[in-house]
Amino acid sequence: xxxxxxxxxxxxLTFSACSGGDxxxxxxxxxxxEQGLSDFELEHGIGPITAxxxxxxxxxxxxxxxxxxIFEMKCEMCHNxxxxxxxPALGDVADRRSPEYIxxxxxxxxxxxxxxxxGEKLVQEYMSVMPFQNVSEEDARALVEYLRDYNxxx
Amino acid sequence: xxxxxxxxxxxxLLGAGFVALxxxxxxxxxxxxxxxxxxxxxxKVYVAPGxxxxxxxxxxxxxxxxxxxxxxPSARMLxxxxxxxxxxxxxxxxxxxxxxxxxxxxxxxxxxxxxxxHISQTDxxxxxxxxxxxANNTPRIARIDLETFQTKEILELPNTGGNHASSYVTSNTExxxxxxxxxxxxxxxxxxxxxxxxxxxxxxxxxxxxxQETGMMEVDFQxxxxxxxxxxxxxxxxxxxxxxxxxxxxxxxxHTMLEVNASRNDKDFIAAVNWKKAAELVRDGHGKTMDAExxxxxxxxxxxxxxxxxxxxxxxxxxxxxxxxxxxxxxxTPKSPHGVDVDPTGEYIVGxxxxxxxxxVHSFSNMLEAIENDDIDDYIDGIPVLNYDATIAGEVxxxxxxxxxxxxxxxxxxxxSVYISSEIxxxxxxxxxxxxxxxxxxxxxxLMITGGxxxxxxxxxxxxxxxxxxxxxxxxxPKQNHPAQLxxxxxxxxxxxxxxxxxxEPHYAQSIKADKIVDQIxxxxxxxxxxxxxxxxxxxxxxxxxxxxxVHIYMGATRSHFRPDNIEGVKLGDDVYVHLxxxxxxxDVVHGIAIKGSQSTELLVPPGQTKTIKWTPTxxxxxxxxxxxxxxxxxxxxxxxxxxxxxxxxVELTWSTNE
Ligand SMILES: [Cu+2]
Numbered sequence: 070x071x072x073x074x075x076x077x078x079x080x081x082l083t084f085s086a087c088s089g090g091d092x093x094x095x096x097x098x099x100x101x102x103e104q105g106l107s108d109f110e111l112e113h114g115i116g117p118i119t120a121x122x123x124x125x126x127x128x129x130x131x132x133x134x135x136x137x138x139i140f141e142m143k144c145e146m147c148h149n150x151x152x153x154x155x156x157p158a159l160g161d162v163a164d165r166r167s168p169e170y171i172x173x174x175x176x177x178x179x180x181x182x183x184x185x186x187x188g189e190k191l192v193q194e195y196m197s198v199m200p201f202q203n204v205s206e207e208d209a210r211a212l213v214e215y216l217r218d219y220n221x222x223x
Numbered sequence: 224x225x226x227x228x229x230x231x232x233x234x235x236l237l238g239a240g241f242v243a244l245x246x247x248x249x250x251x252x253x254x255x256x257x258x259x260x261x262x263x264x265x266x267k268v269y270v271a272p273g274x275x276x277x278x279x280x281x282x283x284x285x286x287x288x289x290x291x292x293x294x295x296p297s298a299r300m301l302x303x304x305x306x307x308x309x310x311x312x313x314x315x316x317x318x319x320x321x322x323x324x325x326x327x328x329x330x331x332x333x334x335x336x337x338x339x340x341h342i343s344q345t346d347x348x349x350x351x352x353x354x355x356x357x358a359n360n361t362p363r364i365a366r367i368d369l370e371t372f373q374t375k376e377i378l379e380l381p382n383t384g385g386n387h388a389s390s391y392v393t394s395n396t397e398x399x400x401x402x403x404x405x406x407x408x409x410x411x412x413x414x415x416x417x418x419x420x421x422x423x424x425x426x427x428x429x430x431x432x433x434x435q436e437t438g439m440m441e442v443d444f445q446x447x448x449x450x451x452x453x454x455x456x457x458x459x460x461x462x463x464x465x466x467x468x469x470x471x472x473x474x475x476x477x478h479t480m481l482e483v484n485a486s487r488n489d490k491d492f493i494a495a496v497n498w499k500k501a502a503e504l505v506r507d508g509h510g511k512t513m514d515a516e517x518x519x520x521x522x523x524x525x526x527x528x529x530x531x532x533x534x535x536x537x538x539x540x541x542x543x544x545x546x547x548x549x550x551x552x553x554x555x556t557p558k559s560p561h562g563v564d565v566d567p568t569g570e571y572i573v574g575x576x577x578x579x580x581x582x583x584v585h586s587f588s589n590m591l592e593a594i595e596n597d598d599i600d601d602y603i604d605g606i607p608v609l610n611y612d613a614t615i616a617g618e619v620x621x622x623x624x625x626x627x628x629x630x631x632x633x634x635x636x637x638x639x640s641v642y643i644s645s646e647i648x649x650x651x652x653x654x655x656x657x658x659x660x661x662x663x664x665x666x667x668x669x670l671m672i673t674g675g676x677x678x679x680x681x682x683x684x685x686x687x688x689x690x691x692x693x694x695x696x697x698x699x700x701p702k703q704n705h706p707a708q709l710x711x712x713x714x715x716x717x718x719x720x721x722x723x724x725x726x727x728e729p730h731y732a733q734s735i736k737a738d739k740i741v742d743q744i745x746x747x748x749x750x751x752x753x754x755x756x757x758x759x760x761x762x763x764x765x766x767x768x769x770x771x772x773x774v775h776i777y778m779g780a781t782r783s784h785f786r787p788d789n790i791e792g793v794k795l796g797d798d799v800y801v802h803l804x805x806x807x808x809x810x811d812v813v814h815g816i817a818i819k820g821s822q823s824t825e826l827l828v829p830p831g832q833t834k835t836i837k838w839t840p841t842x843x844x845x846x847x848x849x850x851x852x853x854x855x856x857x858x859x860x861x862x863x864x865x866x867x868x869x870x871x872x873x874v875e876l877t878w879s880t881n882e
Binding site: 141142143145146147154155196197200201202203204 | 747749750751760761762763779781782783784786806807808809812855856857881
């Protein structure tokens, strides 16, 4: 089983190596790998979100509606709210991860798979790297709102 | 022996002589191979892995019907863009979206012969918006957009037999031009004896207007001309921007054994057309409308989805016999000219006479002066024939045998491919003297200089497109792929850098500096802009619908599964339409679908696009389908089943995933 897993892992990585395709981003990733991850990165992920966001406890309804639209178009083929699919269930993800972590995972899935211990674990468990779905930072924020709302009400 | 017979005999002898000579040259050894020291040549064409080439080269596929894209100078093939022939790799011409592009007034045509690509221009410079290419056999012009490298439109040309003098654009892409290589009876479906050629047959020159926003083409007008063969065309530039030029041969009006019978006259013509004036005449109502039938196939604007076919029923023509004003002139040009090429300043119009012993260079200013001074030798069907000596600026002596096509380096030199003696000659636009020559291997047709057909050539590389490759690389049986050869022209002497095989018959090529277009090239089809009527925009909406005997499967694909992946309730006698949407938004991640026993091809769908294929099951049973792309580590698991039952079965239509 072990060698097989390694092969899967290697194949998955081949794909993730180019995702995003932003060389600046990759340089940044290499540096962090050398230096080890900061506390922020360990808790909130690696990606364009590098500081805590000011997110109110109340749900922003406009954002939630937009988030649901994006979720159905770009996420739902691989994620159920309850139960594992191609990827993990997301009904409780707002409980398990910070908004910044969720956004970094959406915006930099390749980098997370390669350089973040939690990302690496996911690849080993699900045997594929989450693709970057061309989601903008604003839409990633909207997805957070949808996931937070779902988590609160289900 | 009377004069006519004598002339005829001379023609035959001359023709036979050329054939013998060509045969000798084909079998003989090349005399001179001047190549950079191979280490230096290797360095000049070496583009390290991961690095990018400096130029995009677009090579026509000739009898493959396609357009191939190459990185230069490495000669790496980047892509084959399907245009006029079905392509199983991409489902082009097989998918329901693209099948309408193949409709013509002769029915569905799955093949053609693509010859001359031309990149759209602004102010005489390649602008990288679109690339046009002609179909020679069933006359058509296609437009490919250079964001997605996808064929967006194909327009049939009426009154045309062999659309060879095509698809050249004017300086601001106002028009794409075309012309008939074979004159034909131009009234629709006219059934006449072939030997009524001189009475009933006519030529036509086509002017296709281009919408500057959308790129959409429309036949604006045609000019009906004497029944010669119109071979190649070229738009003027700079001072001659309002003009276009076409070569003719067969001014003898022969209709059999043209090899001999169309080679008698010492001079044929270049037709110089003032397109601005012709367009004005049409606007002022001088054209007449005639019956025609031709197809215009296109996507609607920038949309995805299904291409549509429109049928046109008439065309506006200007008949030179019926209009008093002059808007077209003949320039006598020796002898069966092929190429007609305009230098970057727009002043020199160079003919390439396949059987000529000199390269004639006409001067645009001399031409205007000759028109002004009425320096006219003759009129043919109302077309003034200008005096040769009045328009000619010079003749290049000793150009080799069979000069064909000329390109320019913008530094005062012209380069002419010479077919029969298999060489390229470089000559001065000041002295009209040959300054350098180099062998090509073998039988060169067209050549291309990077930017050579614009007002501002880059003049770094030259590509020779040659017709036979024997002994140039590892043999592949009796038929080799036709080669291209890459030359360095940055110095005084031309130097051969590289041989490489291409697809089909690489008839002609164009190039553009990569950095001019690289930023506009799409990485994905944006899912939110997917306006395909059968797109699956939410994975949860995957479904199967029955409409009478048509079954529509709305299926999504992502790494590494299809939804739905189990389908039952299809019956014999049904036509099954699979609408597959690739739900991914990552550059270059494609999914495919192949169904056992399907009569056409797979579908290969780029990220964010929807494609549709029709499948008619022929037996009952379980049909596996799978993803044809190695899309992820688990791509082998990307599969499903369709159950096909008998026509009277009561198996319900169901679909599921993970149940
Ligand atoms: Cu796949």
